[in-house]
Amino acid sequence: MIEKEVTVTNRAGLHTRPASMIVRTASQFQAEFFIQKDGYEINGKSIIGVMTLAAEQGATLNLIFDGSDEQEALKAMEAIFEDGFGEVK
């Protein structure tokens, strides 16, 4: 299991479109994926779960991966967070 803290950088926060990017990226890997925010944890492969985090710009999230391809999954997830989901920062 690995964990990594990331920040939401895009201006609009984790609304529908970024949430669907997160879920689709996570679903390419076998590893389980959870996101924690303010003591609340959701399954990162659930778009409704990610949306209900209501994570705004600047929010800090803890990403947790567990599975044989967890390293690759984390790498891919970090990349889309850093890119701000291709949206305005």
Next chain:
Amino acid sequence: MTDPAATSEAFKVCKGIGVSPGIAIGPAYLYARVSFEVEERSIDPEQIEGEKERFEHAVKRAERDLHKIIAITREKLGEDSATIFEAQLLMLRDEAMYPEVVSFIEKKGINAGYAVQTVMSKHRQVMEASDSEYLRERSNDLLDIQDRIIRHLRRGRILSAVDEESIVIAENLTAADIILFSRRGILGCAMDFGGPTSHVSIMARALGVPAVVSTHGATKEVSTGDLVILDGIRGELIVNPDEATLESYRVKQKRYERLLQEDKQLVNQPAETLDGHPVLLQANLELREEIPLMEENGAKGVGLFRTEMLLLMEGRAIVTEEEQAIEYTKVVEAVAPHTTTFRILDLGGDKLLPMGHREHNPFLGWRGIRIMLDKPELMTPQLRAILRASAKGPTRLLLPMITSIGEVRRFKEMLAETMDALDKEGVAFDRDIPVGVMVEVPSVALQAELFAKEVDFFSIGTNDLTQYVLAVDRGNDLVAEIYNELHPAVLELIRMTSEAAHKEGIPVSLCGELATNLRAVPVLLGLGVDSLSASPVYLPAMKRVIRAMKRSEGEALAARALASSDPEEFRRFMDRWLEEHACGVSFFLEGPEA
């Protein structure tokens, strides 16, 4: 097809705005898009399996809908627009939705609709508690999916009732509704609300579904099953027409369909008069998603890109430089090698003002460039964004609501300062970006010679010019008849503008609705207008007229129009002229609001 009960009803005409041309004749279907409130119902234990199947069936149908919507949106409006529906597709089988609903049905022994509603409102409440207004609003995406499933659970009574050959009448429709309806083969649609630039109008044009918006309550005049005629050209919905009206529309419909076929063959032909004078035909756009339409209809660049939509869509008073730069750059890159003309934010008048400002006489008030010169915090980010985009392809700047040359000079000072700042930051832009003015306040036309020496092009906005010259509010039914875009006084100002432009060697374009009025096209060319810009779907018909005339004929017609004292007589004359010259386009004359 005609229901005898319906034809006994009164003949009525609902006026609106035609946003997608075409003529449809058929029975009305009144479509109520309500947010469904589902009642709780107990399910017998032996029926629980059946209820779960019903739910699965509804989800499957929703999936099928969404696959269609995604495919069509992607094709017509591009990948960006489709992502929201892709997200909805993910939600259907989401673990926070599907299994929760199933377990709700099983454990509580209640109906699927109520289970969906309960599960989804729980998730919505979490989102609605967010501090971010934007995220709170996005909870609507959850509501959409909830409605979609519930609608399918009630399918027998709701969606399938939209008959293939019907004309849908609704208060408001979404772009997704239009896609589904068009797949079901509806003939057309009319809405109480909406404007020509809304997403749903753009989608209707892209799909070729005749549409009329802003009917001010057609839903109250029509019952399901009434025979209606939808005229997407004139922007009318005719309810329970008499036999004579019906017959004349059947003829119009046939001609329109034939002309549409002929128009398609014109897309790749040059817009050139019989005596070899080229006319530049460009598109008026509001959204980047309309660029495919522009190409389909053979536009050579964008004569008017209205930037207000960006503001209204985001629902925020101020959109950042960065957001604008991304948007404008995408537009410029997609339109290149042709030119994109960005109009500086034209707020005020009938367009939403930021910061809740209200005026007694908004058309004579604080609007267009007047606001922007007063508010550098709006002007500077927009200028910087357009300049940044100008590095990526040919770009022009267009100033709205200019009255005096002093405003042009003040703008140019701001532009020079902005360019200096970008230079210092090492940002690339087109230093020679052409700057033009809208000719919509009569003072500019009257002083056109002065303006022509200081700007790089003119763009005539006939909607405002006409209302300022004739002192008539075209939205006021009591005086709307006075509004006449072919009034000799309006035409004289267009002539003066063209003459001054050509003396200084600058181009003059016309981007008002008059350009789509085929009666006016030969007259405008005769008055010396070099370029016409209109919503893309109107361009092929305009081209048909251009290719059927000589410019010298246009000049003679312009002289006749300038001397005309009877608008009705001139209309009839032009109808005959078009009939003789342009292979029978005469019925397809009216623009969106003629």
